[in-house]
Amino acid sequence: GAVVSQHPSRVICKSGTSVKIECRSLDFQATTMFWYRQFPKQSLMLMATSNEGSKATYEQGVEKDKFLINHASLTLSTLTVTSAHPEDSSFYICSATAVAYEQYFGPGTRLTVT
Amino acid sequence: QKEVEQNSGPLSVPEGAIASLNCTYSDRGSQSFFWYRQYSGKSPELIMFIYSNGDKEDGRFTAQLNKASQYVSLLIRDSQPSDSATYLCAVNIGRSGSEKLVFGKGTKLTVNP
Numbered sequence: 001g002a003v004v005s006q007h008p009s010r011v012i013c014k015s016g017t018s019v020k021i022e023c024r025s026l027d028f029q030a031t032t033m034f035w036y037r038q039f040p041k042q043s044l045m046l047m048a049t050s051n052e053g054s055k056a057t058y059e060q061g062v063e064k065d066k067f068l069i070n071h072a073s074l075t076l077s078t079l080t081v082t083s084a085h086p087e088d089s090s091f092y093i094c095s096a097t098a099v100a101y102e103q104y105f106g107p108g109t110r111l112t113v114t
Numbered sequence: 115q116k117e118v119e120q121n122s123g124p125l126s127v128p129e130g131a132i133a134s135l136n137c138t139y140s141d142r143g144s145q146s147f148f149w150y151r152q153y154s155g156k157s158p159e160l161i162m163f164i165y166s167n168g169d170k171e172d173g174r175f176t177a178q179l180n181k182a183s184q185y186v187s188l189l190i191r192d193s194q195p196s197d198s199a200t201y202l203c204a205v206n207i208g209r210s211g212s213e214k215l216v217f218g219k220g221t222k223l224t225v226n227p
Binding site: 032034042043044046049091093097101102103104105106107108 | 146148150156157158159160163202204206213214215217218219220
């Protein structure tokens, strides 16, 4: 149980375009999902907390107008990177809570902006 | 500042040995503690969680928690080359109702055949 999927697994886009990443909890309902970013050889950095039916809570320094998060249902959250630039190239990972504070991670999306 | 500290390593142990990974945290209100394993290029995988002081065993893994010392550790017995990965310690920040976890930077473990 507690399986989280992400789509796409890899995406390459041109600078200035937008990219949408989907995160789904497959076998449980997740009231809370989290979005992380991880640069090479660095730890996970929490970007935002997403609650179903309400606005996401962004961490300090994360631009909410650039990283749009929608959590329309108990099994789906989306992250849209708007007007992507090469510095946005990173590994984006979502997670969802199934029980208490246990977070289960999706497989991640590797974004490359050219 | 809520912090979770880990020795970045690399920690190198021979196959069959016990690997000991350590983590300290700064928030005394933290109640939930997690160990994740992350292989290179992959996302983290939850391997252990512990909420109470003492030891918790699951197969070859033992998590140890000492809230008074603000210390949590992970022991891997009979280490295998497949255990080679980065191990992330994560701590719930302790604020009531918050499900956020703070992650350490991870300890890279290498198990040599």
